[in-house]
Amino acid sequence: MDFAPSARTQEYLQRLQAFIAEHVAPFDAQYRRENAQTNAGADWRQWRVHPRIAQLKALAREAGLWNLFLPDAELGAGLSVLEYAPLAEAMGHYEFAAEIFNCNAPDTGNMEVLYHFGSDAQKAQWLRPLLDGQIRSVFCMTEPDVASSDATNMQAEVKEDGDWLLLNGRKWWSTGIGHPEARLAIFMGLSDPQAAPHARHSMVLVPLDAPGVRIERMLPTFGEYDPPYGHGEVVFDNVRVPRDQLILGLGQGFAIAQGRLGPGRIHHCMRAIGAAERALELMIRRGSSREAFGQPILRLGGNLERVAQARMAIDQARLLTLYAAWKIQNFGVKNAMTEISAIKVIAPNMLQTIVDQAIQIHGGAGVSHDVPLTGLFMIARALRIADGPDEVHSAMVARMELAKYGLGRSRKEAA
Template identity: 55%
Template structure:
């Protein structure tokens, strides 16, 4: 495995790093200020976001996430890794580069499984950053970590499908630019367990679609993006809104979640790096009991452990990315599952140490640590909880000895 980067990737890495340090970090507070000054935190997008997006696109830092596609930058997963990691250092950075979830996963679905009409209607505006989308899979009434439990219904009626169900944690649903949802539901309850589900495109302005509420995460509303609870009540969409084919929902989910999971892990490494950076800067400028915090043995242990854990997680992430590029997502499923367990846990430990090192400042909004921690904690659940991934790894390990 060769993890060295080409001159093209090194140049992109330097450009992304410079852009983040020059344009994004200085505007994080302004973004929140503009959000709070709006008539509603859900009514409009802070102007600074659109300004930064336009600038990033002009500099060629746009849609970097799509491998093997005519639509993206043509980077492999391993080439995208250092760029995605840098984006993880700021909560607002991924959107600036049009590399934000769940739009990235939805765009990948449309690239792989969408018809030409679906691509023209939804993929191209998403690629341009003109609209946003959400992914409606998780349901409040079932254990959605097992996707075969999904109970929302998708029924054929002539040349239309009728969708009924209640979803929640549909990330992105609160955004005024969110125009379409990819909805997962059961289209044939009598089929094989993994062929009962389908995925279908549902415009959010369709009659019967209602956003019931936006769900905060540890008190963060993540506006104007947010996470919505949505009811679909006899929602009718044309039959040509079906993705791939009936019964392919579970297969699409597996294909979608592989890249999504590793992208989360790449960003988590970036979040941990920023936390460690904040810690190292802070402890050299603060003193306690007669000497700088950086001279305290326990602080140095925190810094050392954090560096070790970040490097371990990065290497496993790169191995998973390498396997996805060389043998495919299916063959890399064990490595993807492993890093999806390792990266959130690592980030939480590193960010927690940084919060402890900064003291009261660490839990304030003057620093990004509290928000980064809250986001990292959700990723022990999103795209499959730790327990599901551990079960997968254990099953695949045991299989070697049967």
């Protein structure tokens, strides 16, 4: 078991960090300020992508720092999920960095779905423009009228209609739906209510300009709309799409989701670790540069102990995430379920705690937009719900642990 970065990872990481230091870090404060000014308010139809983003994307592609997440040497960097993990951490230092390298969620997960499960025609129509960064995509799974923490509850429908599929339902928290370049949704819906619980749902590719697709509103997180990406509530009202837009087959939705979410959670958690490193750096720099009561505030009120605890928590989360990536790489997603669920609890909670401490040491500045801490806190808190809440992942870890002792699910859980 070796988590040391491979030679390929080290080479990519060195280039990536140099690019970020030269082009991304100096632009961070300007981007956050100008993006907030340009895209104020909830009307996503008025949102625009900062022109510098397209320029940076072109530079990144020219530098060979493009589609680094994809384990295909022709279409991407050809890195395994373990090899890519340190690169995701490096991107996590800045909220907008992943998009510059075409490694942003939910596009990475959607591209992996198309790469692994899409037909040749689906790849030509949707995967190619996504890989080229020409369009963006969303993943429509969560629903407002059911407890979506249990994904088998989803009630949005996929019905067969000859050579067509008919889609009806309401989705929300569809990340990226407000982006001006969003063109595609992957819609997960109930296709066979009588099948086994994990064979009832299907995934369908839906053009966002299809008749019957209606974005009703953007949903704020702590009052912020996250432009130009946004998290929206979307209605699918008798949306008809050709049957050839069905991914893999009817009833395959959960099988696809399992393959999508495993590597995606590695990406999320490593970016969270990068964000925690950024928060810790900001905390130390602020605490050592400001004085109160005759000494740097870093040395007041237990702050040094908090720094030590933050360092230990970050390193623990990183090692567990790398272990999960190692298990996925060597044994597959199904054999890494405990670790995947564990990191999904550990990493966001770790980030939330460290950002909260960084906010505290910044005082009033910490809750302003002058520093990126409120944005990082929002990411951490939302991640504790997105892709399955803490409680669901903790329950998974507990079930897997009990199974080692021959203790299966309770009658209530199995029902």
